[in-house]
Amino acid sequence: MGAALSGYPEDMTDTTREVERTYVFPDSPGGATGGPPALPDLTGVPGVAEARAEGTVGLDAVYHDTADLRLAAGHVTLRRREGGHDAGWHLKFPVAPGVRDELHAPLSAELPDELARLVRSRTRGADLAPVVRLVTSRTVTRLLGKGGTPLVELAVDDVRAERLGGRLTVTSWMEAEAELAPGADPDILRRVDKRLRGAGLIPARSPSKLARALAETGPPVPPREDGPPPRTAGDHLLAHLREQAEALQTLDPAVRRGQPDSVHQLRVAARRLRSVLRVYGSVLDRGATRPVEAELRRLGAALGADRDTEVLTGHLRERIDALPAPLLLGPVEARLRLWSVARGAHARDLTLTTLDDRRHTALLDALAALLADPPLRGAAAKPPRKALPKALAKEYRGLARRVDRALALPPGEERDLALHSARKAAKRVRYAAQAAVPGIGRPAARFAKRVKKVQRLLGEHQDAVVARAAVRELAVQAHAAGEPSFTWGLLHADEDARARACERELPRVWREVAKRGAPAG
Template sequence: MAETKREIERKYEATAGSHVPDLTRVRDVATVVDEGVTELDATYHDTPDLRLAADSITLRRRTGGPDEGWHLKFPVAAGVRDEIRAPLSDTLPPDLAALLRSRVRGGEVVPVVRLRSARDVRRLLDADGDLLAELSVDTVHARRLPGGPRAFWTEIEVEAADDADPRILDAVGKRLRKVGIRPSHAPSKLAKALAETTPEGERPDGRPAAPPGEPGTAGAAVLAYVREQAGAIVALDPAVRRDLPDAVHQLRVACRRLRSALKTYRSVLDRDATDPLGEELKWLAGELGVARDQEVLAARLRAHLADVPRTLRLGPVKARLRIWDTARTKDARRRALAALDSDRYLALLDRLDALLADPPLRKAASRDAAKVLARAVRKDHARLAARVDHALSLAPGHERDLALHEARKAAKRARYAADAARPTLGKPAKKFAARVKKVQSLLGEHQDGVVARTTLRELAVQAHTAGETTFTWGLLHGREEAAADAAERALPEVWARAASL
């Protein structure tokens, strides 16, 4: 993977005659070092319909300056972006192309804007000579490609040093505003260039706004939620590829939320069109689930093993658990990335776009959203009630474990249904989702224990075959059994609080 840098910066409007004030009057700034002017030449790339710009992502190839090369920037928060760098080359590096796959798909990126900048840099140092921030005055010449309109402007950019306190940006900003230099309305140079060179009446990102549907209708409410989850899948794809914390889990949740919505709101969207999509979402969630399930299971076993007194940790249990986890994690990640690199995955994304562009709305889609969504949530609640009642009617054992797992899936679906209805139903849906989540969490704890017991038995067999004692594995197995029993005994009371709408 290419080098990644967290970029924390502020941008300000300026003119060619803007005067940068004395920055040594800023707290903690002892010295300002003038680095001189550097000429930068950057070509920004995007799809022809500007999909990257629509999501505030920038991709450029830049020459000049100490960091020339390819730069791919993902927004993190206001004024914060992750910049992923790759060496200068004539073509887009494969590592960066992979991070754009969910947006570019089978298409290509092409030059859309060229920016030539004269950058006058000042380094802000503290009393020890350590870098706090860099301030640059950029005189920018932009041209829309190929051969389109031009734009010219001057801006001031202040970027915090890697290890510096970001509050330095507030202090510098306060000083700049005192001399009349105001924050920029554009989040990036590319955004400003597109805005300045876009013909009147067109959107700077090149795409029409998504039709919201008739306000207040069930169709509008459901499509808004479907659009949100489909967008989350696209947005989380590069986070999974970068192996960011919790990214696999969040992508899997988006798949499950979307699949649940397509099932729950079949009265709004025709199931002949949505059922095949649901099967593909199930496939993708399953491929991602291997990695997520391994992550959860390994963390659970490590935590439980840490709770065992040292005198009861017999044999090389930590080493065996580490070896088991390393092998399984590597295989699981390989499987998740293979799914994201597959043609099947891209076809799924294209089909989701097609669904949103021309939604297969049924008659109920034109009805009042509150009535239709409330009815669907009640139906999922009744489904959950039937599964919980069935599970509680069974004697403890394998069949009850299976039934409780099915109840857990029903609880998750009911909770997702309520989450989708929250913008329409408000506080009642939020309250219902919170109560059902408690049921889901309890059943999830039970199911995690069931899976953990199976794994502990496998580890015990491996240890026995290697001539090691299996005492600690058996101890952990017994504790998991006790925890599962406690969850089952707690279920009736937790369910009673969620049983009424």
């Protein structure tokens, strides 16, 4: 199995990457009678040295979901399975077509807490209950390479599905699965797939057994509320909001699992939502959206501590590595490591506490309610090229005032704060412009690209200001421990110079934006 979940007991839950292909047999819509269909000989597939029959095993799996199938709607599956070598609780998240991350916890009567947390963004407090039972007779053949190296596990499944929680509905079918062994070359699965198709097996239409069982026993998974192609300004903004709200739900378990870049992506989704709700008040009533915006701000602030520590530590480590050895006086790397671990542990705890808080569930509920019954204003019915540029122009004027004020101040703490305020405004304008691209087109995309240059420069300035403060803190700690603080002084001077260089560059970069302004309505 894979590595244990970050943030949870290491002896409770493991995760593996599942890469598989599923097929149906021609002229075999129902369960098998008289044994499973024969698979073609696969020992001729390049790389396959042996096809080893491993017999038949019985599997009994009960799938859990909310009454309105919120997990299935997000392509997430949660089951309790008995039988086979991996009996227990299984939670699967989609990664790509045919690829899922499967998390496993030992068999128990109740759903383990660590898995319950991972589906909280989907269930949003709704009760989980058994919805489908799959009883499967599985006949397994393992494809091996030279030396007995596992390559692919082939399974022929005789499936009986029962819909639970009301009137009993039953369906059955036969299917085959080809699953890539851990560590095996993905190309072997492609070659096996070609041989199976050539033998007449048909790629399954359903993405999973659960999806097929739900479709055939009804009621099915509620369709996504995509609707017709967006036409009005309101249509375009709601489509963007739905996309970002879905990102919040998808990235929540990724953050809990410690997936790379997940904290940053979740923070970006929250900021994109906030930007649209704040900037486009002529389309979406801010009286209704302001409480949601406030909770999104709270979420972003909590995630910021985790993300900022990660970025800052990486930057300082690079700066230390770049210094000549004679300038590294004292246990510089050890001091940075101690500082980073202490800050990182606190930030990680804050992130998980925030995601576990009832206010986070309430935020997801509020977003779902807002999208189900959006508080549209008059401008929502207008064409996007007429309504959206006006809102962008207004927000751009606010950004211009912040930049002008910052540039008028002398260097120092007050200017640093003003530039930070301008940075946040630039990011808000950029995200709002990107949300308008499907409705406005290239003018919005070009405007967003110009504003991004300002945002990046202001971001580098803020990073230098934060790094400068962190280096001073490290110098104080080093001095208190009797360590040399010379190296930290050098780094402090470097960060101060970086901040001032950004300030000198800002007028030129800003002129490029101011020359063209915001898209015209």
